[in-house]
Amino acid sequence: MKKEMGLCALFCLLFLCSVSGKVVDFSEVSQLLELKNAISDPYDMISSWKSTDLNHCSWFGVTCNSRGMVSELRIPGGNFADLSFCLSNRRFGLERNCSSAKKGKFLRGKLSNVIGEFLELRVLSLPFNQITGELPNEIWGLKSLEVIDIEGNLITGNLSIIDFSNLKKLQVLNLGYNRLFGKIPKSLEECKDLSVLNLARNRIQGPVPVFIGNIMNLKGVYLSSKNFPDPITVDRDGLPTLPPQPRRVLKDSGKKKGFSALELVLILAASLIVLILLALIVVYFYMRNRKRSSRVDGVNSIPSPPRTGNERLVIFRQVGAPLTFDSVIQATGNFTSRYCIGSGGFGSTYRAEISPGTTVAVKRLTVEMCQGVPQFNAEIRTLGRIRHANLITLIGYYSSPSEMFLVYNYLPGGSLEDFIREKRNHSIGLKVIHQIAIEVAGALAFLHDDCNPRILHRDVKPSNILLDTDLKPYLSDFGLSRLLEGFETHVTTGVAGTFGYVAPEYALSCRVSDKADVYSYGVMLLELISDKRALDPSFSTQRNGFTIVTWAVMLRREGRMKEVFADGMWEAGPEIVLLDLLQLGLVCTAESASVRPTMRQVVRKLRRIQRDFDR
Known part of the structure; x- marks a missing residue:
């Protein structure tokens, strides 16, 4: 009887899936469960992976494409605050200390070769866990892979024998801070789209292969290792510059080879003198520029020291x-x-x-x-x-x-962050929310299109939007990211910007564009209509991610759009306006920058939405 009831339940589930238009790939469900069983999960990071829940596309860390096939596996370990610091370096992986990221939650053990069954996998991201052993060979046969990010684990193995020739679409290869050894294989040259290569802090042997310079799309590269006799740098165009190749010397028994001890001493002495002179020149120009930049030469201004008590600004x-x-x-x-x-x-x-x-x-x-x-x-x-x-x-x-x-x-209305937090306890009309959204969009469009030179904000978020007593928004901190871009703080991704609001391509490659501001604006818009924060604590109970973007995408995919909106907002309506705002927020936060609209297009869309209020 129980068996018959189980079969009946299974048929009902299949029927509901077909009615809803969703196709459940049960083979991928079993493969994910097999992958889970092969590793240790001491902190229940993937506890949502259960055989009783066949909708694997809603499991934590799993993203599916439109065909319901697994396209992304993203399970970062460590503390998120430490991860944001680790992403802060502009050259993606250079000169950063990520050991503290291992203090948080993580997976442990070896990866199963079942990973090779996910034929449409584009992103494999498992950084800062404690994955051990060699990576399964099946990974290198996944032809759809674009990103491999397994930094900060305990991976071992001989890099020399890995065949990368099948990974034609690979854009990011981040295996830094592991225990790999051997030489960089020639097959890596087949990855023509590779833009980021990080093999830092492994046991890779040199010299740096010449073919690295043939990968034309390579923008970020870090191959630093004590085993490399020569460093590798990145030039202004982002292309790797290899150390000069040694000249071939013809044998000549009649000529003396090398330098004598006296010659070496003279060369070293001369080099030291040149270095001292260069250092003195650099110090001189630095001190002169520092004095010049600190001099306030504006209207009614006087030099700072000594203070007279009434120095003007x-x-x-x-x-x-x-x-x-x-x-x-x-x-x-x-x-x-x-x-x-x-x-x-x-x-x-x-x-x-x-x-x-x-x-x-x-x-x-x-x-x-x-x-x-x-x-x-x-x-x-x-x-x-x-x-x-x-x-x-x-x-x-x-x-x-x-x-x-x-x-x-001074604006007495506080910040938009305060407004979002406090409006949970007040009745705020949709027109007010829409007006804030369109005015902030107008300010960004002005910075992008009408300023000369144009300004990219690079840190759009509710705390940088201030309100007056009439709830009129004012964008602040514009222009400061470019002015102070050489300075990094613990609250930035270092790439200028705040963790949770930074566009994925900006965090990955540090290449800034106006579409990065559009992404941050989209996150702000989702916060405005949902009363949630970008990294709201309530998302930790969800099965699909830790950001407001992945949360909203999950609810829309499951047909639960009204759950995105703040309490009472869906009932107050109009629904057409709410859905348009949600759609706008999601298209602004699209993973691909090319899909996102410009801020000028966002303004036009919000004006069309405004007309729906009068219908």
């Missing part, structure tokens, strides 16, 4: 009260936490009441961020000329060797 716009160094210091309590209203990757922001009825916002920059940037004053002056109804106004700035801060107009 470089002012772009009058506020009705004199702005001096001391008046700002006094109004902020010498930048004490009592007056702090926000902190970000570039510094902290303080509320400063300069005089009764005159309040400004002061962003205090870390001095080290601006030192060594000779064009700091010129860049800040360019930002001071920018005007737009939805951009925060730069009133002025102060710059000295010991202190740097920017002065903006």
